[in-house]
Amino acid sequence: MSDAQVDLDAILTEVRERVRRKRERGIYGADVEALLRTDLPGGRRLLSDDMKDPVGALAEALDEDAVYDPTSHKRVVGPLITAARRVLIGLLRWWMAAILDRQERINRLLAATYDVEGRLAPRFGERLARLEREWRQWREHEVAANLHSVYFQARFGGDESVIREQSEQFAGLFAGRKRVLDLGCGRGIFLQLLADRGVGGYGVDMDERMVARCRERGLEAFAQEGLAHLESLPPRSIDGVYARHIAEHVLPGDLVAMLRALRRALQPGAPVVFVTPNAASLSVTGHTFWLDPGHLRPIPPELFSFYLEVEGFTGVAVRTFQPSEERLDENVGDPKVRENVRLLNRTLFGDRDYAVVGYQPDA
Amino acid sequence: MTAVHQFHPVLAPGDAMSDHVFALRARFREWGYASEAYAVEAKPGVDGETRSYRELFRSVRPEDTLVLHFSMGHEVFDELAKLPARRVLVFHNVTPPEFFVGLNPHAAAHARLGIRQLQRLAPSIDLAVGVSEFNRRALEAAGYARTACVPILVDWSRYAIDPDAEVRALLAGIHSKLLFVGRISPNKRQDELIRMLAYYRRCIDPEAILVLVGSHRDQPQYYARLRALADALGVASAVRFTGPVSLPQLVAYYRAASCFVSLSEHEGFGVPLLEAMFLGAPVVALDAAAVGETVDGAAVLLPRKDLAEAAEACALVNEDLGWRAALVDAGHERVRAFDPDRTARRTKDVLGL
Numbered sequence: 001m002s003d004a005q006v007d008l009d010a011i012l013t014e015v016r017e018r019v020r021r022k023r024e025r026g027i028y029g030a031d032v033e034a035l036l037r038t039d040l041p042g043g044r045r046l047l048s049d050d051m052k053d054p055v056g057a058l059a060e061a062l063d064e065d066a067v068y069d070p071t072s073h074k075r076v077v078g079p080l081i082t083a084a085r086r087v088l089i090g091l092l093r094w095w096m097a098a099i100l101d102r103q104e105r106i107n108r109l110l111a112a113t114y115d116v117e118g119r120l121a122p123r124f125g126e127r128l129a130r131l132e133r134e135w136r137q138w139r140e141h142e143v144a145a146n147l148h149s150v151y152f153q154a155r156f157g158g159d160e161s162v163i164r165e166q167s168e169q170f171a172g173l174f175a176g177r178k179r180v181l182d183l184g185c186g187r188g189i190f191l192q193l194l195a196d197r198g199v200g201g202y203g204v205d206m207d208e209r210m211v212a213r214c215r216e217r218g219l220e221a222f223a224q225e226g227l228a229h230l231e232s233l234p235p236r237s238i239d240g241v242y243a244r245h246i247a248e249h250v251l252p253g254d255l256v257a258m259l260r261a262l263r264r265a266l267q268p269g270a271p272v273v274f275v276t277p278n279a280a281s282l283s284v285t286g287h288t289f290w291l292d293p294g295h296l297r298p299i300p301p302e303l304f305s306f307y308l309e310v311e312g313f314t315g316v317a318v319r320t321f322q323p324s325e326e327r328l329d330e331n332v333g334d335p336k337v338r339e340n341v342r343l344l345n346r347t348l349f350g351d352r353d354y355a356v357v358g359y360q361p362d363a
Numbered sequence: 364m365t366a367v368h369q370f371h372p373v374l375a376p377g378d379a380m381s382d383h384v385f386a387l388r389a390r391f392r393e394w395g396y397a398s399e400a401y402a403v404e405a406k407p408g409v410d411g412e413t414r415s416y417r418e419l420f421r422s423v424r425p426e427d428t429l430v431l432h433f434s435m436g437h438e439v440f441d442e443l444a445k446l447p448a449r450r451v452l453v454f455h456n457v458t459p460p461e462f463f464v465g466l467n468p469h470a471a472a473h474a475r476l477g478i479r480q481l482q483r484l485a486p487s488i489d490l491a492v493g494v495s496e497f498n499r500r501a502l503e504a505a506g507y508a509r510t511a512c513v514p515i516l517v518d519w520s521r522y523a524i525d526p527d528a529e530v531r532a533l534l535a536g537i538h539s540k541l542l543f544v545g546r547i548s549p550n551k552r553q554d555e556l557i558r559m560l561a562y563y564r565r566c567i568d569p570e571a572i573l574v575l576v577g578s579h580r581d582q583p584q585y586y587a588r589l590r591a592l593a594d595a596l597g598v599a600s601a602v603r604f605t606g607p608v609s610l611p612q613l614v615a616y617y618r619a620a621s622c623f624v625s626l627s628e629h630e631g632f633g634v635p636l637l638e639a640m641f642l643g644a645p646v647v648a649l650d651a652a653a654v655g656e657t658v659d660g661a662a663v664l665l666p667r668k669d670l671a672e673a674a675e676a677c678a679l680v681n682e683d684l685g686w687r688a689a690l691v692d693a694g695h696e697r698v699r700a701f702d703p704d705r706t707a708r709r710t711k712d713v714l715g716l
Contacts, residue, residue, distance in 0.1 A: 006660065006661070006686070006689045006690055006693045007689075008660065008663060008664060011663050011676065011679060011680075011686060012663070012665075012666075012672075012676075014679060015663075015672050015675045015676045015679055016672065018675045018678075018679070019669075019671045019672055019675055022566055022671075027565075027566050028562075028566050028671055031565075032561075032562055032565050032566060032671075035558065035561045035562065035565065035596055036558050036559075036561070036562060036670045036671070038558065038561075038592065038595055038596055040554050040588045040589075040591075040592050041588060041591040041592055041594075041595050042584075042587065042588045042591050043465065043466070043584070043588060044465050046462065046465070046466070046549055046554075047461045047462070047464040047465055048459075048461045048462045048549065048550070048628065051461055
């Protein structure tokens with residue numbers, strides 16, 4: 001490196017910022033992009049460019065003919081040269097045809113061997129890259145990953161004291177444990193409850209800001225994706241799991257994978273608690289569940305306990321809690337009407353959350 | 364008197380490779396050796412003392428050193444590698460054939476021949492020198508046992524001349540002058556520079572021009588297609604193909620340029636990058652082949668080919684006087700590492716003279 005230093009990173013950052021702004025303002029739009037993609041006129045693309053997408057280019061090349069123009073543009077001798085070339089081409093035609101025939105056979109056989117024509121359309125690499133980009137974007141849009149989660153938490157995330165109150169009923173289950181995992185630990189409310197009771201625990205959350213807030217409170221937490229963390233754990237390395245409002249954020253297959261990873265990572269007898277919105281209550285599935293765009297699908301309590309049982313957890317039980325604030329008045333005289341109102345209350349305005357609790361079997 | 368002779372198939376005026384050969388010859392003579400430059404073909408206008416390679420077969424003795432400069436395949440190398448002398452190969456790299464396929468079958472065939480010949484020569488070469496680390500690694504990969512890296516010897520005093528007044532007048536008053544120097548060749552990707560200019564004129568400065576200095580004699584087809592591309596993009600009047608230029612003209616182009624920009628995908632060393640630095644043009648270059656090590660932090664090195672980013676980088680170093688000054692300073696500093704006396708001493712050490 002030279003002594004005189006230039007901050008190249010700063011220059012590149014500014015350059016990218018300028019490109020971004022021009023895209024935003026529509027100065028660098030599709031028309032300019034098309035200019036930048038203009039092929040070199042007058043012949044094929046450069047082979048060196050085709051080499052960047054060899055499969056797509058090969059599929060195109062297989063259908064091309066070799067073109068040769070024997071015309072010479074030299075003055076005076078030009079027509080003579082052209083005539084001579086034509087004669088030569090005429091003389092060589094039969095020999096060339098034999099070679100071309102053989103080459104054609106080889107090309108077609110090779111193409112069939114690698115299934116180039118059947119499977120891969122032209123510019124395969126480019127199209128694959130576009131698909132990957134769109135898929136990634138779809139995944140992000142599906143859960144509104146671009147939403148400012150801090151604002152979201154402030155508006156819909158729930159009051160800390162309410163969450164603490166809800167969580168408190170489960171803290172007792174982990175008494176005397178040494179290493180309890182709080183999956184999706186958020187601000188660390190449950191971790192704090194554990195710590196207050198002398199229970200050893202740590203948290204994992206995908207949101208780094210949440211992890212930072214846990215650490216500020218002196219709690220142990222890591223920023224990682226839940227399933228990846230569970231799969232990285234050594235066998236029997238934790239003795240309890242509390243996962244509040246995680247299951248509704250993952251696909252069913254991922255949830256099952258998490259349970260399997262837990263069966264490996266938990267010590268015998270360790271409790272497992274999953275808290276999730278109560279899908280048996282219609283005001284939840286019809287309204288409150290969808291207040292979080294990151295929610296994928298409601299999980300009925302029967303299904304969740306079934307998942308745990310099938311994966312081998314024992315003592316599986318469901319507890320509902322968090323009664324709805326809005327309920328129909330059950331103080332009616334007619335016992336028949338009262339029964340109906342109760343049924344309606346259960347169905348429409350049942351408890352908003354439930355927990356499914358299970359245990360890692362002994363030995 | 365022991366001799367240190369050099370050979371390259373073609374010696375031509377205004378060619379960085381040939382200049383290197385002549386600069387080395389002066390040094391060898393200074394150190395008390397007999398030294399001549401031999402070629403198969405000496406182009407018109409080249410140094411009058413250039414000798415025909417045939418003389419080598421008569422004059423070389425076992426105690427002599429024969430320096431073979433390799434940048435293309437040529438059957439004469441096979442013959443020269445049998446001569447009883449210490450044989451040193453200086454590798455200037457060979458452009459990979461895939462750049463020429465479909466454009467210039469002759470050049471593609473030569474490139475293939477060159478790559479095969481480089482491997483074939485390995486056992487008969489005593490010492491192989493790359494003019495960049497990139498080239499030295501290529502030598503190792505080609506099977507050379509003893510390798511070293513010594514940069515090209517550039518005589519910077521040659522550039523201390525008055526720039527051509529006509530060129531200066533021609534470029535005066537134009538705000539954005541993008542410059543690239545190098546023969547017109549598909550590996551140097553002048554087509555990408557033309558596309559980049561289209562962005563520049565649409566999104567930055569509608570008056571911007573691109574000056575492409577370099578001979579197009581060896582690549583007539585690529586040159587014709589470049590012109591057609593400029594037409595298709597509506598920038599034909601803004602792309603100036605100068606063809607080969609005199610040294611005062613070259614100096615004038617560098618001195619007037621808003622920036623020197625390279626999107627070349629294959630360079631064994633890249634003398635124009637250093638020329639631009641020496642003459643005070645900020646450099647924007649795609650990080651490819653030996654480019655990164657030649658500029659070594661004294662240029663805006665583009666990690667990926669994105670034409671919009673390349674154009675914005677050119678605009679930035681043209682407009683932001685602070686960064687421009689920092690880059691120009693860094694460039695001057697970088698060129699000092701290629702001080703000819705220092706390179707000469709290194710050559711002497713490596714060749715054991």
